[in-house]
Amino acid sequence: MTTRSPVASATGARRIQGASTTSPARCWLGTTIAAAVTPGTLVHTDEYSIYARLPAWGYQHKTVCHARGEYARDEDGDGFCEVHVNTMGGFWSLLRSWLRPHRGISQDKLPLYLGFFQFVHNARRRGKALLGALIAGLVA
Secondary structure, eight states: OOOOOOEEEEEETTEEEEEEOSSOHHHHHHHHHHHHSOTTOEEEEOSOGGGGGTGGGTOEEEEOOGGGTOSEEOSSSSSOOOEEOHHHHHHHHHHHHHHGGGSSOOTTTHHHHHHHHHHHHHHTOOTHHHHHHHHHHHHO
């Protein structure tokens, strides 16, 4: 049995929203998605079985099958892959790289690390330019 906290994320309008919890994923995912995603929205995921509930929760749903080597799919033949989860895959890859020097973090602190990384990602600023965005976020 794993002791890892479930994490979820959503992207849209050039922003990432992430969340983590100590609750079981099946109890938590629906409320997390409902807080971040408008019902009726088309949601792209991999084929993890918990996402099969999305249509029952009021969302359109398309998947890519990583087990078959599928990471993006062009459904209408125009050369543009409409169905993919690459944006979120890139976000989690960057987060893992950012956390690597810490050599593991407390499960209790994961929401704080995730929240700060999400802020930095969405601010789209680095170095000294990030300080202004951080201060603006704190006083808002």
